[in-house]
Amino acid sequence: MKIVAVSTHLVYAGMRNWVLVRIDTDEGIAGVGEATLEGKEATMAAAVGELARYLVGRDPRPVQHHWHAMYQAFWKGGPVLQSALAGVEIALWDIKGKALGVPIYELLGGPVRDRVRAYTHVRRPGAVQGERVNMWWEQGTPEASAALARELVSRGFTALKTGPFVEHGTRRDRGWLRRTVERAAAIRDAVGPDVELMIDLHGRLEPAAAIGFAEDVAALRLYFLEEPVAPENLEALGRVARNTRVPLAVGERLYSKYDFWGLLRLGIVEFVQPDVCHCGGIAELRSIAAMAEACQVRVAPHNPLGPVATAAALQVAAAIPNFALLETKVDDVPWRSQLLTRPLLPVDGYFALPTGPGLGIEVDWAVAAAHPYQAQDLPRATHEDGSVAIW
Numbered sequence: 001m002k003i004v005a006v007s008t009h010l011v012y013a014g015m016r017n018w019v020l021v022r023i024d025t026d027e028g029i030a031g032v033g034e035a036t037l038e039g040k041e042a043t044m045a046a047a048v049g050e051l052a053r054y055l056v057g058r059d060p061r062p063v064q065h066h067w068h069a070m071y072q073a074f075w076k077g078g079p080v081l082q083s084a085l086a087g088v089e090i091a092l093w094d095i096k097g098k099a100l101g102v103p104i105y106e107l108l109g110g111p112v113r114d115r116v117r118a119y120t121h122v123r124r125p126g127a128v129q130g131e132r133v134n135m136w137w138e139q140g141t142p143e144a145s146a147a148l149a150r151e152l153v154s155r156g157f158t159a160l161k162t163g164p165f166v167e168h169g170t171r172r173d174r175g176w177l178r179r180t181v182e183r184a185a186a187i188r189d190a191v192g193p194d195v196e197l198m199i200d201l202h203g204r205l206e207p208a209a210a211i212g213f214a215e216d217v218a219a220l221r222l223y224f225l226e227e228p229v230a231p232e233n234l235e236a237l238g239r240v241a242r243n244t245r246v247p248l249a250v251g252e253r254l255y256s257k258y259d260f261w262g263l264l265r266l267g268i269v270e271f272v273q274p275d276v277c278h279c280g281g282i283a284e285l286r287s288i289a290a291m292a293e294a295c296q297v298r299v300a301p302h303n304p305l306g307p308v309a310t311a312a313a314l315q316v317a318a319a320i321p322n323f324a325l326l327e328t329k330v331d332d333v334p335w336r337s338q339l340l341t342r343p344l345l346p347v348d349g350y351f352a353l354p355t356g357p358g359l360g361i362e363v364d365w366a367v368a369a370a371h372p373y374q375a376q377d378l379p380r381a382t383h384e385d386g387s388v389a390i391w
């Protein structure tokens with residue numbers, strides 16, 4: 001079997017473009033992966049194109065060998081290179097599973113659970129402006145958030161995440177933090193004590209402010225507080241960890257086993273959140289999970305991207321013993337479930353294990369083509385004085 005083509009397909013999905021990677025072989029088996037990196041989609045297409053120079057003409061089945069050949073190319077790590085590597089690595093696993101007629105998790109040792117617990121966001125899709133569905137800004141009042149949380153629990157979710165608005169700043173705006181606490185408290189009141197609740201701060205606070213925020217939400221019994229400080233400085237995260245009993249989670253902006261080793265050796269988080277599309281792919285996520293297992297840390301994969309990313313994360317979640325929760329999008333674009341010929345959606349808060357070979361999915365390429373790329377940047381957070389906030 002030989003690889004004959006590697007292509008990227010950018011699919012506009014409201015708040016991001018999904019970067020789908022397709023690898024075709026001379027035996028008619030095609031694999032799909034995802035390399036979504038918001039605001040950098042054209043960069044990702046170029047980065048995948050450069051990996052194609054290595055891949056085309058080779059047998060796709062020695063996945064781990066190809067990963068190392070592409071990774072050990074002197075320039076390594078970081079969101080762009082690791083997401084490109086992830087996109088092609090996932091597609092190579094898909095081909096291998098299809099060639100052998102088994103789900104990928106069977107090649108990772110077989111399933112260790114019957115189903116995969118999901119969580120979702122207490123966040124309604126925002127106003128539709130033309131084709132744009134702006135979800136970054138719309139979260140509503142505490143009452144609206146509480147009502148939505150109740151609705152999500154009635155749909156079977158047992159774990160929910162909320163966070164602050166995006167567009168305003170950090171510690172200089174006490175109201176911004178107070179409203180975040182009020183929203184989370186309203187959600188806790190609405191869903192009761194037995195639903196798991198998380199808050200994602202997207203790295204917007206400095207350590208002292210994060211420690212104060214953790215005190216303010218301690219009574220809510222969070223499952224975890226996510227990215228309380230920006231991820232570039234793990235010592236700052238350590239300061240927060242030493243001064244709060246709220247469990248911390250971090251990892252969507254760490255990009256390989258090497259990055260996660262730097263975090264895990266500090267013993268400062270209860271959960272890691274590698275994204276299969278950013279951390280280098282399926283085998284790398286599994287390696288990170290194994291390191292976390294040795295540190296008695298659980299894995300809650302970051303997973304707000306497209307349906308192919310969810311399919312890849314499910315394969316790993318099925319096979320690692322220290323899996324906790326899988327992030328999932330349910331209401332980002334109304335046609336999300338149509339991108340796959342058989343929808344991949346949680347039922348009663350859990351995903352069933354996929355049963356088909358490889359990723360167990362097929363992309364409907366006509367649906368993908370119907371939503372062509374639209375250039376857009378991630379929003380920039382600013383303070384009330386116009387200066388740019390950390391994010």
Ligand code: MG
Nearest residue numbers: 200202226252
């Ligand atoms: Mg996050």
